[in-house]
Amino acid sequence: xxxxxIQVGTGGMGRTWCTTALPPNITDxxxxxxxxxxxxxxxxxxxRKGLGLxxxxxxxxxxxAFDENEADFAIVVVQPAAHETVVDIALAHDCHILSEKPIxxxxxxxxxxxxxxxxxxxxxxxxxxxxxxxxxxTLRDIVWSRTYGELDYLVCRFTCAxxxxxxxxxFRYDIPDSLMVEGSIxxxxxxxxxxxxxxxTLCDTIxxxxxxxxxxxxxxxxxxxxxxxxxxxxRCSYEGAxxxxxGLNGWGQEYLRAECDQATLIMNHAGLEVFPYGTGHTQRGExxxxxxxxxxxxxxxxxxEKFARWLNGGPAxxxxxxxxxQSVALIFGAIESGRVGAPVDVQAFLAGHVARIAV
Ligand SMILES: NC(=O)c1ccc[n+]([C@@H]2O[C@H](COP(=O)([O-])OP(=O)(O)OC[C@H]3O[C@@H](n4cnc5c(N)ncnc54)[C@H](O)[C@@H]3O)[C@@H](O)[C@H]2O)c1
Numbered sequence: 001x002x003x004x005x006i007q008v009g010t011g012g013m014g015r016t017w018c019t020t021a022l023p024p025n026i027t028d029x030x031x032x033x034x035x036x037x038x039x040x041x042x043x044x045x046x047x048r049k050g051l052g053l054x055x056x057x058x059x060x061x062x063x064x065a066f067d068e069n070e071a072d073f074a075i076v077v078v079q080p081a082a083h084e085t086v087v088d089i090a091l092a093h094d095c096h097i098l099s100e101k102p103i104x105x106x107x108x109x110x111x112x113x114x115x116x117x118x119x120x121x122x123x124x125x126x127x128x129x130x131x132x133x134x135x136x137x138t139l140r141d142i143v144w145s146r147t148y149g150e151l152d153y154l155v156c157r158f159t160c161a162x163x164x165x166x167x168x169x170x171f172r173y174d175i176p177d178s179l180m181v182e183g184s185i186x187x188x189x190x191x192x193x194x195x196x197x198x199x200x201t202l203c204d205t206i207x208x209x210x211x212x213x214x215x216x217x218x219x220x221x222x223x224x225x226x227x228x229x230x231x232x233x234x235r236c237s238y239e240g241a242x243x244x245x246x247g248l249n250g251w252g253q254e255y256l257r258a259e260c261d262q263a264t265l266i267m268n269h270a271g272l273e274v275f276p277y278g279t280g281h282t283q284r285g286e287x288x289x290x291x292x293x294x295x296x297x298x299x300x301x302x303x304x305e306k307f308a309r310w311l312n313g314g315p316a317x318x319x320x321x322x323x324x325x326q327s328v329a330l331i332f333g334a335i336e337s338g339r340v341g342a343p344v345d346v347q348a349f350l351a352g353h354v355a356r357i358a359v
Contacts, residue, residue, distance in 0.1 A: 002026075002029050002030060002031050002032035003030065003031050003032070003072040003073060003308055003311050003312070004031075004032050004033075004034045004069075004070065004071045004072050004073075005031055005032070005033060005034065005071055005072065005073050005074065005075055005098075006033075006034060006035045006036065006037065006065055006066060006069060006071045006073075006074050006075070006090075006095070007022075007033065007035075007036045007037070007047060007051070007074075007075040007077065008036075008037045008038075008062060008065075008074060008075065008076055008077065008078060008086050008090075009037070009038060009076065009077035009078035009100075010036050010037075010038045010043045010044055010046045010047045010077070011038055011040060011042075011043030011046065012077070012169060013077050013100060014038070014043070014046065014077035014078075015043070015046040015050070016300075017050075017075065017077055017300065018036075018046040018047050018049070018050030018051050019046065019049070019050040020050075020300075020301065021299070021300035021301045021304055022050070022051060022075075022304060023050065023051075024296070024297060024301055025301065025304045025305055025308060026051070028305070030304075030305060030308035030309075031304065031308050033047070033051040033052070033053055033057075034057065034069045034070070034071050035053065035057045035058070035059060035065045035068070035069040035071070036051065036053055036057065036058050036059070036065075037058075037059045037060070037061075037062045037065045038058075038060065039060055040060075041060055044058035044059075044060075057069070062086070062089055063089065066089055066090070066092075066093040066095075067093075071093070071095055072095065072096060072311065073090075073095050073096040073097060073098055073307075073311065074086065074087075074089075074090035074093075074095045074096075074097050074098070075097075075098050075099075076090075076097060076098070076099035076100060077100050078100075079105075079171050079175075080100075080102055080104055080105035080175075080181060080182075081104075081105040081175070083099060083100075083103065083104045083105070083109070083113065084104050084109045084112065084113055086099075087099070087113050087116065087117070087124075088116070091116060091117065091120045091122060094122075095122070096122045096123045096124065096311060097117065097122065097123075097124040097125070097321075098124070098125045098127065098303075098304065098307045099124065099125070099126055099127070099321075100126075100127055101126050101127060101128055101129075101185050101186070101189075101324075101327070102126075102181060102182075102185045102327070102328050102331065103126055103321060103324060103325070103328050104328075105175065105181060106332070107328060107329070107332040107353050108353065108357055110325060110328040110332075111325065111353045111354055111357045112357055112359050113321065114321045114322055114325055115357070115359045116359050117321055118322070119359065123307075123310060123311060123316075123320070124320065124321040125303065125306070125307040125310065125317045125319055125320055125321070126319045126320075126321060126324040126327075127300050127303045127304075127319070128185075128186065128189050128190070128303075128319045128324070128327065129186070129299040129300045129303065130186040130187070130189075130190055130251075130299070131186070131189055131190040131193055131318075131319070132298060132299050132300075132302050132303055133252070133298055133299055134270075134292050134293065134298045135267055135270045135271075135272060135292060136190055136194075136256075136267075137293055137298070138272055138290065138292045138293045139194065139256065139258065139265060139267050139272060140193065140194055141293065142258075142265060142274075142290070143194050143197060143258050143260065143265070144194075144196075144197050144198040146197065146260075147263075148260040148261065148262040148263035148265070148274070148276070148277075149260050149261030149262040149263075150197075150260065150261045151194075151195065151197055151234055151258060151259070151260050152234070152235075152259045152260065152261065153234060153235040153236065153237070153259050154191050154194055154195055154234070154235075154236040154237070154256065154257065154258055154259070155236075155237050155238075155255075155256070155257040155259075156187050156191055156236070156237070156238045156239070156254060156255070156256050156257075157239045157248070157249045157254065157255040157256075158183065158184075158187055158238075158239065158240045158241070158249055158250070158254045159239065159240075159241040159244045159246075159247060159248045159249050159250070160241065160242050160243075160244065160247040160250045160251075161243075161244055161245060161246050161247040162242045162243065162247070163213075163215055163216045163217060163218075163222075163242070163243035163244075164217055165217040168182075168242060172218070173217050173218050173219060174219050175219065175220060176219065176220035176221075177210065177220045177221050177331075177335050178218055178219075178220050178221070178222055178242070179210065179221060179222045179223060179224055179240050179241070179242050180210060180221070180224065180240075180331040180332075180334055180335055181331060183240055183242065184224060184226070184238065184240045184330075184331055184334065185327060185328070185330075185331050187238055187240060187254070188206075188226070188228065188238065188327065188330040188331060188334065189326075189327040189330065191228065191236040191238060192228065192230065192236065192326070192327075192330065194236075194258065195228075195230045195232070195234040195235075195236055196230070196232065196234075197232070197234070199232055201230050201231040201232040201234075202230070202231050202326060202346070202347060203228050203229075203230055203231070203326065203329075203330060203346045203347075204228075204229050204230055204231045204345070204346065204347070205228070205229050205343040205344065205345055205346060206226060206227070206228045206330060206333045206334050206337055206343065206344050206346055207226065207227050207228075207337050207342070207343040207344070208224055208225065208226035208227070208334035208335075208337045208338050209224065209225050209226075209338050210223065210224040210334065210335060210338045211223050211224075211338075212243070213243055215243060216242070216243035218242070218243065221335075221338075222241070222242040222243050223240065223241045223242070223243060224238070224239075224240045224241075224334065224338075225237075225238070225239055226238040226240070226334050226337075228330070228346075249268070249269075252270060253268070253269040253270065254267070254268075255267070255268045256268075261277070262276065262277045263275060263276045263277060264287075265290075266284055266287060268284060270292075271289070272289070272290040272292065273285075273287030273288060273289050273290060274287055274288050274290055275287040275288075276288070303317065303319065306318075325350060325354075326346075326350070329346050329347075329349055329350035329353075330346060332349070333346045333349045333350075336349065
């Protein structure tokens with residue numbers, strides 16, 4: 001039986017959900033759309049076109065959409081500051097939740113959401129799409145399988161030329177900490193995941209600077225240099241920037257280097273090459289190319305399938321809301337580190353919030 005869903009937010013990234021991520025899972029009989037909501041009526045055209053919903057099942061009033069349609073789960077594709085309100089409505093209608101990242105726009109709201117979901121006895125997954133990309137998954141397979149021995153450290157560069165309002169959507173120019181909340185949430189998450197080498201270890205400390213150069217239209221910080229140390233001793237360094245002169249390594253084109261005992265691995269612009277130990281002095285482009293893994297679904301398309309299988313009694317998806325609190329602790333820990341000018345103990349930071357925040 002396909003699981004019935006209501007999608008909230010059908011413009012922006014919601015359009016990609018309607019046209020690309022959801023249809024293969026509908027075709028596979030895993031899920032079935034019953035309604036869509038967007039406060040801007042024109043954006044509902046994406047739900048009609050991509051999901052095949054009739055006009056009568058496309059709503060601008062979220063309460064009517066949930067009152068008038070029985071659903072198993074809600075899909076949340078609105079700005080992070082609106083996630084908690086949508087989650088509250090979904091839970092009030094006995095729905096599970098599949099939400100875009102980050103869980104919410106603050107540490108407090110993220111912890112509240114996880115607690116409300118647990119109290120309601122529901123399942124919630126968060127779509128950390130980049131961790132489940134084809135290139136990252138291939139790199140993870142090599143690093144975790146220890147094909148080239150133990151990992152020593154990771155380096156990631158994500159740099160974009162999006163300093164002018166509108167070049168990275170609209171709301172990101174008005175919120176605090178747009179790089180961390182809307183960008184680095186993916187990179188810090190996938191770096192820590194790679195650095196575990198599958199041992200389930202967590203991030204121990206994060207030390208970060210975040211700032212905004214004079215030429216950025218952003219209200220909040222849009223650049224960062226950060227360093228993380230894992231409980232297993234592995235280290236990760238990160239450069240993230242949205243207001244550079246040129247975009248060297250934008251979305252899907254990040255530069256990622258994994259330094260392992262027996263090889264250096266470089267991922268760049270979705271290509272992967274390996275430089276085995278003994279190669280001596282070399283440079284990018286002179287390594288051995290690595291074939292990327294092949295499978296039918298990637299990123300959100302794959303995550304939707306994982307979520308549907310979880311609802312049907314399969315294993316919990318990796319990015320279930322409780323585990324994904326780790327990822328929000330990384331970004332808000334990084335912001336806190338910049339504020340206090342010292343490394344932040346990520347686990348103590350998260351535990352402090354969990355202990356303090358009531359629902
Ligand atoms: N994983 C990725 O690659 C990726 C990429 C982009 C955005 N996102 C995430 O998707 C979410 C949405 O971001 P976006 O870029 O699409 O934002 P957006 O502002 O471009 O689009 C949001 C849509 O939601 C609608 N909306 C806003 N508030 C609403 C409400 N209360 N009820 C119903 N509809 C509402 C808006 O009208 C708009 O159509 C965010 O959580 C963001 O982080 C993820």
